[in-house]
Amino acid sequence: MRKRIIAGNWKMNKSVTEAAELARAVVEGMKTATETEVVLCPPFTDLTAVAAVIQGTPVGLGAQNLHWEEKGAYTGEVSAAMLLSAGCTHVIIGHSERRQYFGETDESVNRKVKTALKAGLIPIVCVGETLAERQADETAAVVERQVRAALEGLTDAQVAGLVIAYEPVWAIGTGVVATTEQAQEVHAFIRALVGKLCSESVAAALRIQYGGSMKPDNAGQLLAQKDIDGGLIGGASLDARSFLDIVYA
Ligand code: PGA
Numbered sequence: 323m324r325k326r327i328i329a330g331n332w333k334m335n336k337s338v339t340e341a342a343e344l345a346r347a348v349v350e351g352m353k354t355a356t357e358t359e360v361v362l363c364p365p366f367t368d369l370t371a372v373a374a375v376i377q378g379t380p381v382g383l384g385a386q387n388l389h390w391e392e393k394g395a396y397t398g399e400v401s402a403a404m405l406l407s408a409g410c411t412h413v414i415i416g417h418s419e420r421r422q423y424f425g426e427t428d429e430s431v432n433r434k435v436k437t438a439l440k441a442g443l444i445p446i447v448c449v450g451e452t453l454a455e456r457q458a459d460e461t462a463a464v465v466e467r468q469v470r471a472a473l474e475g476l477t478d479a480q481v482a483g484l485v486i487a488y489e490p491v492w493a494i495g496t497g498v499v500a501t502t503e504q505a506q507e508v509h510a511f512i513r514a515l516v517g518k519l520c521s522e523s524v525a526a527a528l529r530i531q532y533g534g535s536m537k538p539d540n541a542g543q544l545l546a547q548k549d550i551d552g553g554l555i556g557g558a559s560l561d562a563r564s565f566l567d568i569v570y571a
Contacts, residue, residue, distance in 0.1 A: 362384065365386065448486075490508075
């Protein structure tokens with residue numbers, strides 16, 4: 323049985339004070355026990371403040387990016403060791419906004435995944451097609467290319483321990499959500515692909531999140547799908563109530 327994982331990707335939102343407040347509201351709202359793993363992914367500047375709030379709670383902390391090198395002259399970059407020292411357990415890698423606006427490539431995603439795993443961080447690896455790619459019937463080809471590249475050179479045990487987030491780019495921040503059938507179809511495709519690349523048991527253990535306008539009113543249906551093991555939530559994670567409604571969906 324795969325443990326459901328709901329992560330909030332706060333993107334470039336929240337000051338230090340606002341982040342601590344939001345984290346506190348999430349922690350307080352989680353007084354009812356849940357089997358779901360919950361991870362908050364604030365901007366770098368908010369990590370330590372959120373870490374202090376969630377300390378001693380089951381809530382995990384994720385960063386939104388990292389650099390693949392260990393240290394050195396890389397102005398503006400943040401290393402895996404820095405994330406660990408700030409209290410991170412997880413790190414989002416290859417989000418479509420990073421691919422689209424900041425030159426992230428399949429190759430850099432793979433390097434970052436390896437660095438994160440080596441450091442003991444759980445990568446949340448994002449894949450997904452654009453609208454043009456979906457309309458050109460290239461969804462499977464694009465997702466396959468991204469998954470193969472991201473997992474290149476990893477051991478089966480490493481793959482089993484990471485998280486893949488399927489995020490159709492056309493559904494991110496647009497309010498347009500993939501239908502449950504569209505989402506389930508790609509999730510099943512990714513699981514089958516990992517079955518071929520690794521093994522059936524790795525595929526069975528792998529957790530695959532859906533991301534792209536997941537909200538309290540559609541989360542239940544999406545999360546009920548056989549191959550959807552959680553959500554990577556953007557907009558709806560900026561409000562404690564709506565994020566918690568998804569956690570308890
Ligand atoms: P959204 O973002 O929920 O605002 O669509 C999801 C994501 O980019 O992770």
